[in-house]
Each structure stands twice: as C-alpha cells, then as structure tokens.
Amino acid sequence: MPKVGIRLPSFIPNEGSNSPGEVFRYLRSIEELGYDSIFTIDHLQTAAPTYPVNWFDCLSMLSAVASVTKKVRFGPLVLVLPLYHPAWLAKSLATIDYLSNGRLIVGLGVGWSKAEFEAMGVPLSSRGKIMDESLEILRELWTRDNVSFDGEFFKFHDVSIEPKPIQKPYPPIWIGGGNQPFGKIYGMNVGDVTPALGRIARYADGWSHHLSSTAEMISQDWNVISRLAQRFGRNSEEIEIIYSNFIFVVRKRTDYEKCERALARITTLPFEEAKKTYLIGTDEEIIGRLRRVPLATGRVDHIVLNPLSWDLEQIRTISEKIMGEMQGE
Template identity: 45%
Template sequence: MRVGITVPNFGPAATADSLRAWAAVVEDAGFDFLMVGDHVAATPAVTAAYPGPFWEPLTLLGYLAGVTRRVELGTTVLVVPYRDPLLTARSLAGLDQLSDGRLLVGVGVGWADDEFAALGVDARRRGEITDEYLRALIALWSDDVVSFAGRHVAFTDVDTRPRPRRRPHPPLWIGGNGAAARRRAVRFGAAWHPLRTPAGWLRTTGLPGLRAAAADAGRDVPALAPRVVLHPTAERRPDDDRLTGEGRPDQIRADLDELRALGATHVLLDTHRDAEAARGDDHAAQRALVEDAAGWLAPS
C-alpha cells in the first residue's frame, strides 16, 4: 500500500516557497505521492472552506514535477465540469509526459454552486457533464486523432499529441463518497477515491456498496484509494465519533492497517482541519507533523 500526502495549495501560508518545501518533505520523508486540490473561481462558498490564495492545480503540478524526482503527483480532486475536456486532456497528457509518467488523476463532480455559476456551468447537471467529459477524456488519450459527439461537447479530427506517457492513460481515481461516485468509479475508474470518511465506514458501508455497484454493472471492482485525515491527538478518540486517521498515533496506525487489510492500494493523508486553521501560518507545523508521522506510520 502506497501512502501519500495532500499538499495544501490554499491559504495565506501557501507561498511558492512553502509549496516547494512541502514537495521536498513528502519526497525526503519517503512518502510515495502528493496531491493538490482544485478550485477555479474562488467564490464565497469556496473561500469559506478554503481561504485564498488558491493555486491552480495543473499549473502547480507542472512546477512540482520539476522540483521532485520520485513521487507521483496528482489531484484530489480535479472538478471535471469546470474545464473543457479538450483542454483538460491536453494539460494532463503534457503533465504525464513532463513528469516521466508520474501523474495520478483524481476527479470529482464539484459542490460549490456559486463557483459553477461563476463559470457558467449548470450545477444541476454536473453529474451528466462529468460522465460525458470522462468519456471524452478517455477517447482523447486513446488515439492520435479523435472525434467525439456528445450532448455537452463535440469535436472532429482533433490531433491529441502528445498523448500521456502512461498507457492507456494516467490512473483515474473517482472521488466522492456516495452511490453515484461508486457507480462512476466502476464505469470509469482505476480506483475509487472516497474522501475523509468516518472510522469503520469503508468496511461496513463503502466497500460493500462498491462491490454491489460492480456486481450490478457486471464489471470488476475498482481499486480502493481513499483520502483520510491525519489528525493525531493526545487522547484516544471513540470510534463512533472520529474520522479515519483521527486519534492517537496507535489508532491512526490501526486505521492504516485496516485499510491495508481491505485491499487499499493507496492512502492519501490530509492534514487540513478547517478554514480557521488554514488562515493561520501553520504550514511549517503541518510539515513537521508529516515528518514526525513518517516515523510511526509503518505497519504494526
């Protein structure tokens, strides 16, 4: 099981120097991958949860590809309806090429209605737009010249080169916790990427739901690659009142052991707590937490 870190690409502390330091910590501490979040329009709903400035993820990953050597780089999650799939496919293919095939593509449908409005996208149709755009992305990564005809996007004889380095394309992780996300993961994803789930929920609810969705579709069950919090506490937390990855270090280590036993191929750790914390200059403290955690996160 590979373990990664969410790099907070938002808030006053998210300077270019800080983001470069994050990449160095993730790589030097021995983690396997890093991921960054996505927002295009920093509307009030967005900044209430993720204070500005907010770095555009594909631009940032291009930079981080140049200052890292080993770790994989990805999005958690790229909001598919926000960008024309022609642009998204080309940007991600270029990132995969320039990073020597280190790209992971976590995707989702989005949630901020005012951000959709600012971008001129109908939030009520974000699920169907996402599904069609994903089909277009996969087509664009699958051949040198591609035509596509859909309800939301259509194009003819587009030269797609350079195509991604990884074939057939970079791994697609489908983000989201609900039934629709699980069905989308079965249809499109190399992995299901649930986000910040309650302790034990994946075992009791999430994975049974994923297996049922795969059985209904007559398809294989995708891999499990969750994003969980990294919130160590001094006191033990009750399991019925904590998130996966929250509690004493021994509880967090047990959570990772359970995810490994459940077959998770990747686990992404997220130090972000809330908007108030993100407004503070706490990136150095978060990086120190990550460096310390690297020593006690080994399998028990």
C-alpha cells in the same frame, strides 16, 4: 501493503509563510522522506461552509510537483471535472504526464459547490452527465487521433492532441464519491449516489471515498461498486481503494490548541466533531484508527494524508512514526 501519500495543505492563507521557496522545500521533503505520492485539491474559490478558504491552482501546483520531484507519483485529489473543457484538460494532463515521465495519477470528482458552478456558468444539476461525457472524451483523446464527439454538452470534429500521455493507455483514473454524513452538519443534500458509484464502477482505476464516510457507508458503497463493475465486465479487484483524510499528529498538550486554530482556518466544522472525523491525536491513536480502515472493504491500497499546515515537522513525524507501521515495516 498500502502506499502512503501526502495531500498538500494548499489552502490560502495559512499559518506562517507560503513563499515559493518554502513550498518547493516542502515538495522535495515529501519525496526525501520516502512517501509514495503527492496530491493537491481543486477549488476555484472559497467553498463555504465546508472550506472557507482559497487554494492554490490545482494544475499549476501539479506542474510544480513535476518539476521539483523525480520519483513520487502525483495528481489531483480530486479535480472537479465538470468545470473544465475535457479537450483542453486532456492536453494539459497529458503534458504533465509527459513532463514527469509518466508519474501522473488523475483523481477526478463531480463537484458540489454551487458557487463555483455558477461562477463558471456550468449547471450544477447537469454535472453528472457532463462528467460522463468528459470521461469518454479524455480517454478517447489520450488514445486516438482525429477524434470526433457529438454529445449533449460537448461537440467537436477531428481533434487530436499532442503529446499523448507517457503511461499507456493513459494515466490511472481515480474517482471520488459516495455516501457521507456531512449533509446533517452543513445542511447539504447528498442525494442519490448510485450514479456516482456506477461511474466509479465503469471508469475508475481507483476509488476515493469521502473522508467523512462511516465504515458502514464505505462497506455499502463498495458492495454497490463491486456489483455494478460486473455489469460493465470488470473485476472490482482491479479498482484500487484509496483512503484520504486530514491529519494532525499531537506531540504535546498545547498541540491541540494549535490544531484547533489550524482547523478553524479551513473548515467551519466544530472541533469536537472534527476530532471524530479527522485523524487528530497522538501517533499511537492515529495508527490505531488507520488499522481499522481496511475493515470496511477488506483492503486499502493507498492512504493519502492531508496535514493542516506547511509544518515540515508534521510530515517528518508521520514518516517516522506512522508510515512504517502502516506499511508493515
């Protein structure tokens, strides 16, 4: 039975108000409605053409989630790891895990926005190698004291961080990545994803494939991950499979117009193409699509749904009409 979570519609601007009180009310409502988890996206700036909007800061939002909820798991999905110094990030994430009494999930990605990497002075072409070093450093600093590291990108001596994470040995690490068809739409070259799949096979406690990936792509990627996991002495059954997608539940015909306006604020993807990729439709139509999701891999352990606005009615409808169906209730 998969867990079901919400990824926050944390883009700015948005329809209606984004006052702090409304954001906190939204976070509390997710927990009160029985969802298992809350996630947030991570972007420094607008990442056009894919996301022509800006976003709340990821780590600040995670601190807010920790402060106003009591039970739900939460985390970034995904945080662009190569844009952060791993020693500082290890301390920040460990502190959030500590303050939330061990509820953090650490979703990480390699990133893709050239503009963001240029703004941070990080070479885009080296992001895979930087991420590998960063993953090693995170795990070391979360589990040991007096850590020294001598890598190509990071070098330090005798570093310890406190607090250590509540979860032992450290919070679950989810890693996003894999093949996707959006290169044809946005003119971006996805390239060889084998290194990314190898990273997932080696380090990940959970794998989140791209929301645009076809069933064939997901199946092929999972077969590669499973094979590579064996090389690293791991059983792929230990790796959770996460399905994540944008969602808009249509209750009446005029909702399609509302959905199209909401989508136009966050993506340049044509609406007809978006309807094929994202979960847009009636609750029955969305349930039908979600039921087909496990066919590519044999299972799905966590479903993360990303509403297109801060409309509380959307998360209520998902909870009442969709969540129970997906969890076999």
